[in-house]
Amino acid sequence: MKKILHIKRQLNSNSESYYEDFVYESDNENATVATALLTTPVIWEHSCLQKKCGACAMVINGKPALACNTRLADIDCEIINIEPLQKFPVIQDLRVDRQIMMDKLKELKVWLESDSNKGNENISYEASRCLECGLCLEVCPNYYMDGKFGGMAAMTPLARIIDKASKDQRKELKKNYKKGVYNSCGKSLACIDICPAKIDIDKLLVKSNAAAIWNRWNKE
Amino acid sequence: MAVYVNILGAGLAGMTAARTLAKNNIHVRLFSVQVSQRAQSNLAEGGLNAALNMMGEDNDINQHFEDTMKGGCYIADPDMVKGLCEGAPSIVDEMKRIGVPWHMEDGHIIQRPFGGQKKRRTCFCMSSTGKILTTASIDDTRKYEDSGLIERYTHHKFAGILVKNNKCIGIKIYDNHEGTYNNYSGPVIICSGGMNGMFPSITTGTTSNTGSVTAMLYNSGVKLSNLEFIQYHPTTVKITDKRMLISEAARGEGGRLCYLDGETKVYFMEDKFGERGNLMPRDVVSKEMAMLNKKTYLDMTGLSNDVWNNRLKDLRDEIIDYLNIDPANELIEVAPGIHYFMGGIKVDINHETNIEGLYAAGECAAAYHGANRLGGNSLLGAIYGGKIAAESIIKALDKYDDNSGLNEFSDDLNENIFINEEEKSKDKVLTGILIKSMGIIRDETSLNLGLCELENIESSNASFEFKSRLNLAKAMIECAINRRESRGAHNRTDYPESNDSYKKPTTVSLVNNEIIIE
Numbered sequence: 001m002k003k004i005l006h007i008k009r010q011l012n013s014n015s016e017s018y019y020e021d022f023v024y025e026s027d028n029e030n031a032t033v034a035t036a037l038l039t040t041p042v043i044w045e046h047s048c049l050q051k052k053c054g055a056c057a058m059v060i061n062g063k064p065a066l067a068c069n070t071r072l073a074d075i076d077c078e079i080i081n082i083e084p085l086q087k088f089p090v091i092q093d094l095r096v097d098r099q100i101m102m103d104k105l106k107e108l109k110v111w112l113e114s115d116s117n118k119g120n121e122n123i124s125y126e127a128s129r130c131l132e133c134g135l136c137l138e139v140c141p142n143y144y145m146d147g148k149f150g151g152m153a154a155m156t157p158l159a160r161i162i163d164k165a166s167k168d169q170r171k172e173l174k175k176n177y178k179k180g181v182y183n184s185c186g187k188s189l190a191c192i193d194i195c196p197a198k199i200d201i202d203k204l205l206v207k208s209n210a211a212a213i214w215n216r217w218n219k220e
Numbered sequence: 221m222a223v224y225v226n227i228l229g230a231g232l233a234g235m236t237a238a239r240t241l242a243k244n245n246i247h248v249r250l251f252s253v254q255v256s257q258r259a260q261s262n263l264a265e266g267g268l269n270a271a272l273n274m275m276g277e278d279n280d281i282n283q284h285f286e287d288t289m290k291g292g293c294y295i296a297d298p299d300m301v302k303g304l305c306e307g308a309p310s311i312v313d314e315m316k317r318i319g320v321p322w323h324m325e326d327g328h329i330i331q332r333p334f335g336g337q338k339k340r341r342t343c344f345c346m347s348s349t350g351k352i353l354t355t356a357s358i359d360d361t362r363k364y365e366d367s368g369l370i371e372r373y374t375h376h377k378f379a380g381i382l383v384k385n386n387k388c389i390g391i392k393i394y395d396n397h398e399g400t401y402n403n404y405s406g407p408v409i410i411c412s413g414g415m416n417g418m419f420p421s422i423t424t425g426t427t428s429n430t431g432s433v434t435a436m437l438y439n440s441g442v443k444l445s446n447l448e449f450i451q452y453h454p455t456t457v458k459i460t461d462k463r464m465l466i467s468e469a470a471r472g473e474g475g476r477l478c479y480l481d482g483e484t485k486v487y488f489m490e491d492k493f494g495e496r497g498n499l500m501p502r503d504v505v506s507k508e509m510a511m512l513n514k515k516t517y518l519d520m521t522g523l524s525n526d527v528w529n530n531r532l533k534d535l536r537d538e539i540i541d542y543l544n545i546d547p548a549n550e551l552i553e554v555a556p557g558i559h560y561f562m563g564g565i566k567v568d569i570n571h572e573t574n575i576e577g578l579y580a581a582g583e584c585a586a587a588y589h590g591a592n593r594l595g596g597n598s599l600l601g602a603i604y605g606g607k608i609a610a611e612s613i614i615k616a617l618d619k620y621d622d623n624s625g626l627n628e629f630s631d632d633l634n635e636n637i638f639i640n641e642e643e644k645s646k647d648k649v650l651t652g653i654l655i656k657s658m659g660i661i662r663d664e665t666s667l668n669l670g671l672c673e674l675e676n677i678e679s680s681n682a683s684f685e686f687k688s689r690l691n692l693a694k695a696m697i698e699c700a701i702n703r704r705e706s707r708g709a710h711n712r713t714d715y716p717e718s719n720d721s722y723k724k725p726t727t728v729s730l731v732n733n734e735i736i737i738e
Binding site: 028030031035038045046047053068091097102105106109110112113117119121124125128129131132157160 | 254255257258259260262263316317318319320321322323324345346348351352355356359360362363365366372374375396397426427428459460461462464542641
């Protein structure tokens with residue numbers, strides 16, 4: 001198997017971008033885009049290499065994906081176009097700054113103010129699996145970096161807190177959920193298909209809407 | 221001026237230390253190369269041990285203590301292990317209070333059996349326990365970020381410690397985005413994880429845990445301990461760029477190890493060790509597999525639907541995804557892979573190193589696991605260790621309110637610190653030598669050969685990081701040579717028995733460029 005990685009590079013956040021090609025040859029049919037990138041001097045974020053950490057999110061042949069979850073053999077063409085995520089500022093090459101996702105979670109106060117002794121364990125487990133990779137934001141037609149919408153990357157962690165929070169925290173959570181998720185979600189639900197952790201977003205949305213919008217909170 | 225505590229690493233140990241300090245109104249700088257969602261803690265699978273006695277088996281803290289000491293072949297500090305086991309039940313409770321959905325049935329936490337433990341004491345969240353604990357910790361840490369007590373410095377990397385008169389007065393940090401160095405004053409807690417990057421591609425760990433922090437500290441006079449004890453997890457599978465862990469929970473829930481004699485499955489661990497053979501400690505199982513020298517399989521075909529649906533669904537999905545095999549119907553070929561480093565930065569019961577004001581916790585520290593770690597004790601050790609390191613600083617806070625002395629390091633900001641492109645190929649040679657020399661089964665001749673090959677790597681004008689890695693690699697092999705016995709994860713064909721004169725931890729330090737082993 002021979003692939004040409006056509007990679008969009010950029011020396012720093014202020015410089016012009018350019019493309020550079022790298023040839024990758026291997027007879028390993030399970031080699032991924034991450035395997036190939038590890039052989040280049042290109043800067044990109046990586047950590048677990050088994051889709052458990054969300055570090056290596058990028059745009060591969062026009063589709064946002066994790067590099068470690070994209071097999072080269074599954075890509076029909078020889079030339080593979082690799083670009084950084086577009087909705088975040090580029091730091092260098094394929095490395096982007098996803099800090100805005102963390103800032104949004106802080107703004108929406110995604111934490112438990114007091115000890116938790118309630119909630120649905122399945123909801124909590126499912127919501128805890130979010131990788132905060134940003135792929136859902138990349139495909140979302142309603143997500144803009146300067147907007148109020150936090151997208152599914154905010155909804156998922158918020159769903160855990162909504163499920164677990166005590167009565168005292170509800171008023172603020174309700175406000176934040178409306179502001180950060182509900183009001184701006186256009187229900188395109190492109191996030192469902194793109195999520196590499198295959199999180200059951202539908203289930204979390206239904207549960208969170210029921211509580212924070214329709215006031216059907218879990219009983220204490 | 222208020223004391224700031226500098227924590228390097230934002231996995232479970234780092235975040236726990238940070239929150240423990242913040243709860244006491246102490247300011248924290250939390251440095252990490254990537255966000256906490258990328259930390260190795262997320263990869264821990266099977267669970268966390270605590271003697272809660274939820275399973276009606278008269279399971280008490282003394283038994284957790286005894287299993288941990290025995291699993292580690294009696295070279296861990298008993299007082300430290302006692303603290304760990306005593307602290308475990310309240311950690312389970314604290315994690316529950318920050319919203320961790322432990323596996324429960326009828327309102328009670330359920331505990332699963334794990335290797336080397338006589339009683340069921342492993343609390344779990346399917347087979348994603350590390351991920352679920354880390355998520356809850358990230359959310360709880362955010363509360364203190366909002367109040368300003370914890371300042372996160374993501375995309376920041378370790379560049380050195382600032383030591384004056386054998387006291388750590390701060391840390392030197394490189395900002396990956398800005399390309400700048402900064403010195404920060406205050407005591408330091410290192411929570412940088414295991415040394416996976418010394419053995420790339422044959423570990424289950426992340427690429428972020430390069431081992432360089434431990435190496436650079438060693439080169440700066442920090443003592444290390446027990447480097448010869450490297451845990452090979454028995455059930456890992458090769459995937460493209462690494463080895464993927466098949467959690468010990470697979471065997472805890474009924475999975476069996478076998479080889480094939482024609483079409484007959486031979487359950488060799490059960491044949492040799494009886495009913496609980498599959499759940500012998502990891503060092504024992506991996507050694508048996510290495511000695512067997514046959515293709516080995518994990519047989520999970522006898523697991524019930526309840527186990528697959530409610531306890532190991534995530535593991536099954538992962539195996540199908542990566543291997544295209546459904547473990548409910550077919551055998552999985554497995555082999556040992558490097559999974560954990562029992563050795564690392566030497567710490568005392570307060571998690572302080574030989575340098576005052578410098579602490580270490582989590583996998584980077586050699587603390588609780590002796591010659592072999594029991595499954596379920598790493599998540600526990602990370603959280604407990606982070607807590608103890610923070611509490612030790614709180615007790616000694618008066619010592620750290622002097623911020624003077626940092627100025628003399630201010631000119632020292634632009635030396636040749638990090639590995640360059642040219643050195644990367646040399647590093648590949650270095651790690652190749654380690655992989656070859658530090659296998660499950662070792663002998664003096666091949667260890668000496670490895671050491672000799674390391675000596676031949678030219679490093680006179682090398683970066684600080686590469687020089688340090690080379691010195692760490694030599695120290696690892698020297699520790700393995702020095703322990704002329706077999707104990708836990710260290711197996712010598714030339715010294716196949718354990719020897720009581722070695723029933724103690726190894727300490728290694730670099731003094732005037734010379735390796736000193738105590």
